[in-house]
Amino acid sequence: MMTLREWMTAQGITQHQAATLLGVSQPTLCRWINLVNAPDIENIINIRKVTGGAVTADSIVNEWEGIANG
Numbered sequence: 868m869m870t871l872r873e874w875m876t877a878q879g880i881t882q883h884q885a886a887t888l889l890g891v892s893q894p895t896l897c898r899w900i901n902l903v904n905a906p907d908i909e910n911i912i913n914i915r916k917v918t919g920g921a922v923t924a925d926s927i928v929n930e931w932e933g934i935a936n937g
Contacts (some may be wrong), residue, residue, distance in 0.1 A: 869921050889917055905931055911924050
């Protein structure tokens, strides 16, 4: 499992490019990456689809659990 930030780095794409692929604004994507806001379920499904399953609902939840428990 990888985070959205890790996937973007692995793909060599910018926040703007990733936001376009995901159909969201760059500020929205930035808030997800910086764990300010979590994506809703529709966006989580889309993230999984766009990333080819590299970023899953589990990886998103695990990342949020990390800050909740940290």
